Amino acid sequence: MSLLMVESLSKKYTKNVQALNDVSFSVNEGECIGIVGESGSGKSTLAKVLVGLESYRDGTVLFNGIPIVPKKRALLRQYRKNVQMIFQDSTSSLNPKLPVWKSILEPLDNFKEVSPSFLNVEGLSRKEIAEELMETVGLDRRLSERYPEELSGGQKQRVGIARAISIEPSLLVCDEPTASLDVTVQVQILGLLKELQKTKNLTILFISHDIRAVSYLCEKVIVLKNGSMVDFFDLADLYREERHEYTKALIKAASLE
Numbered sequence: 001m002s003l004l005m006v007e008s009l010s011k012k013y014t015k016n017v018q019a020l021n022d023v024s025f026s027v028n029e030g031e032c033i034g035i036v037g038e039s040g041s042g043k044s045t046l047a048k049v050l051v052g053l054e055s056y057r058d059g060t061v062l063f064n065g066i067p068i069v070p071k072k073r074a075l076l077r078q079y080r081k082n083v084q085m086i087f088q089d090s091t092s093s094l095n096p097k098l099p100v101w102k103s104i105l106e107p108l109d110n111f112k113e114v115s116p117s118f119l120n121v122e123g124l125s126r127k128e129i130a131e132e133l134m135e136t137v138g139l140d141r142r143l144s145e146r147y148p149e150e151l152s153g154g155q156k157q158r159v160g161i162a163r164a165i166s167i168e169p170s171l172l173v174c175d176e177p178t179a180s181l182d183v184t185v186q187v188q189i190l191g192l193l194k195e196l197q198k199t200k201n202l203t204i205l206f207i208s209h210d211i212r213a214v215s216y217l218c219e220k221v222i223v224l225k226n227g228s229m230v231d232f233f234d235l236a237d238l239y240r241e242e243r244h245e246y247t248k249a250l251i252k253a254a255s256l257e
């Protein structure tokens, strides 16, 4: 059974705004799937539906065979234990009043019933647990007392990643996690996600306008245009003739030819 199954998903915000139109795909455990498309193609809407932040009326979204229904709070809570999200804007996703180590522990505080395998080390204080997570994402533990405003963009994104992986989610949804970072930092964050995917067997849904980033990280690619899925392929088939014209245009624009 697929970890995530999306079938005939459509979403309208208003009568005239069809953000998603008949989108279907599935994600198996351990896979990294990229969703690429230009601004307004529906990427963020899809991400929000998949983490239960946005409702939908048409279609089915199943996680481990169970429907994701944003209005059913108990079900949603159960789901949130398994699905975490990393946002583009790491600044607004961190509480400015909390030092790094406390931000990292927020999901563990919310889901006290979760006991991730790395917590099996006995006698760790809460702060040490956060510092272990900081090391996992390549952050110096000496930054643990800092506040978000005292960190660089890349460091903040690493905090966001540490927080997201703290409860060992089965699925990590990343919505443009590198879009607001310098190119060199983008490469570092992509490298970190790739490493975490391998070492933790994470399933990743990576949303980006940048087909170059997607092709670095993901083994399968979905192309969205005006809310519709116009292409879905294995990365190995990126340059095949049968690619949609729009995919070819994205490849060309990114100078990936």
Ligand SMILES: Nc1ncnc2c1ncn2[C@@H]1O[C@H](COP(=O)(O)OP(=O)(O)OP(=O)(O)O)[C@@H](O)[C@H]1O
Pocket: 013, 014, 017, 018, 019, 037, 038, 039, 040, 041, 042, 043, 044, 045, 046, 209
């Ligand atoms: N809350 C909302 N209310 C009404 N329309 C919305 C809302 N959010 C998004 N839309 C519209 O839905 C469509 C898809 O938007 P969405 O944000 O999902 O695209 P996107 O691919 O993530 O774009 P970007 O890369 O610019 O964030 C757009 O036409 C957008 O204007």
